[in-house]
Amino acid sequence: MRTNIFARLDRELEPPKIEIPRMSRTRKALLGGTLAFYLAIVVAVLSSSWLVTLDWKVMLFRPYQQWPGLHAFLDYFVVLGQRGPTAVMIAAWLGWRSWRQHTVRPLLALGTALLLLNITVGAVKIGLGRLGPHYATQIGSAELFAGGDIFPSGHTANAVVTWGILAYLASTPRARRYLSITSSMVALGVGATTVYLGTHWLSDVLLGWAAGLLILLALPWCEPMIGRMERAILAVRDSVLDRLRARRSLAAQAPVAAGGPRPVPVRPGHAEDDDTPREPIGAGHPGRAGAGRSPSQLTQPRPHAVRSERTPAAPAGSRRPPRSRPVTGG
Numbered sequence: 051m052r053t054n055i056f057a058r059l060d061r062e063l064e065p066p067k068i069e070i071p072r073m074s075r076t077r078k079a080l081l082g083g084t085l086a087f088y089l090a091i092v093v094a095v096l097s098s099s100w101l102v103t104l105d106w107k108v109m110l111f112r113p114y115q116q117w118p119g120l121h122a123f124l125d126y127f128v129v130l131g132q133r134g135p136t137a138v139m140i141a142a143w144l145g146w147r148s149w150r151q152h153t154v155r156p157l158l159a160l161g162t163a164l165l166l167l168n169i170t171v172g173a174v175k176i177g178l179g180r181l182g183p184h185y186a187t188q189i190g191s192a193e194l195f196a197g198g199d200i201f202p203s204g205h206t207a208n209a210v211v212t213w214g215i216l217a218y219l220a221s222t223p224r225a226r227r228y229l230s231i232t233s234s235m236v237a238l239g240v241g242a243t244t245v246y247l248g249t250h251w252l253s254d255v256l257l258g259w260a261a262g263l264l265i266l267l268a269l270p271w272c273e274p275m276i277g278r279m280e281r282a283i284l285a286v287r288d289s290v291l292d293r294l295r296a297r298r299s300l301a302a303q304a305p306v307a308a309g310g311p312r313p314v315p316v317r318p319g320h321a322e323d324d325d326t327p328r329e330p331i332g333a334g335h336p337g338r339a340g341a342g343r344s345p346s347q348l349t350q351p352r353p354h355a356v357r358s359e360r361t362p363a364a365p366a367g368s369r370r371p372p373r374s375r376p377v378t379g380g
Contacts, residue, residue, distance in 0.1 A: 071218065071270045081267040088260040095180075095201065095253050098192045105251040106190060109183040113246040124243045131205030131240035136212040137164060144219070154283050156219050158276045159269065163211050166265045166272075171207050174261075175199040183248050203250045203258030206241035210262025213237060218266055237262065 071077070094101040114121055129135055137160075144156035180201035181193040194201075213233035220226035241255035250258075 069221070070273050073270045077267055077270065081264065084260055084263050084267060088257065088264060091253060091257045091260065092174075092178075095178075095192050095257075096194065098190070101253050102192045103190065105183075105253050108245060108252050109186070109248065112248065114248055117246075120246070124246060128205065128240060128243045128247065130213075130236055131209040131244070133164070133204070133208045133212075136208065140212050140215065143216075147219075154280050155276060158279055159219060159272075160212075160215050162272050162276060163215055163265055163269060166268075167207060167211050167262070170265070171202060171204055171258075171261050174202060174257075175204070180251075180254075183251060200250055201254050201257060202261050203241060203244055203254040205244050205250075206237065206255050206258030207262040207265075209237040209240040210259060211265055214262065214266045218269060 091101070141157065141160060144160055147156050148154050176199060178201050179195045179197050179199070181187070181196045181198035182200040185198065186193050187196075210233070213236045214230075217226050217229035217233050220229050237259065241250075241259060244250040245252055245255055
């Protein structure tokens with residue numbers, strides 16, 4: 051059974067009123083506190099302070115050797131912080147919400163947050179160039195500017211942004227509260243897992259949490275740009291749907307019956323090209339071709355008949371001449 055997309059769109063309910071987060075005083079205070087914590091972590095690592103000493107103590111403790119039974123489970127759990135799988139899962143859910151609510155704001159908010167994440171975290175990673183615990187060369191060193199790319203932790207920051215965007219886009223206070231708790235637990239678990247596996251220093255994880263939280267807290271400043279992009283996309287969509295509806299209405303006004311007569315193409319140079327009645331050749335004077343025809347008709351070229359319509363020059367049958375005398379057997 052065919053689904054009429056236009057009827058479906060006409061029957062859809064009006065989208066609910068979605069509350070867009072604003073930069074309130076509380077959010078600005080949280081943003082300032084998180085930014086101060088972010089800068090403090092960077093300064094502590096640059097100065098090789100007590101935080102770097104703590105990094106080495108945790109690394110030399112080797113948690114993956116202390117609790118080897120958790121290794122198999124945590125290898126799969128840490129995937130919740132990888133950008134590719136999590137972005138696909140969250141985008142699928144937000145795409146369904148966009149279809150139900152007749153808006154593309156959830157997908158645009160996710161794309162904006164991931165873009166900011168790649169720019170900010172990637173720039174700090176490349177700029178500081180810190181090596182990971184498995185590649186450390188000198189005990190007690192911060193391992194900075196050595197060509198690495200693990201500070202801050204991308205897994206941790208990505209877990210904060212991709213799962214936290216669900217709480218950011220929640221439509222009710224109750225859903226926002228539950229989703230905030232769930233996303234926080236996932237982000238904390240992913241960061242702790244990277245320390246357990248030995249792929250990140252503890253300070254990497256702390257800075258990853260702060261980096262992801264900064265993006266979520268600053269996202270309301272991007273809402274005007276997201277709104278303009280949404281209006282432009284919806285305008286293009288409406289234009290395309292209007293064209294499809296117009297074509298559909300034209301097709302409905304002039305339906306073609308199945309199995310009905312179809313026009314037969316006429317080849318030039320045949321008798322069907324001219325509707326003017328013609329007199330047979332030699333009409334009015336037997337034995338004389340063209341008698342009784344006007345001069346204009348005489349100058350017109352004669353139509354060529356199809357081979358199957360031509361009169362055979364010889365009578366049908368065998369073309370072998372008859373025998374002059376019977377053949378006698380002997």
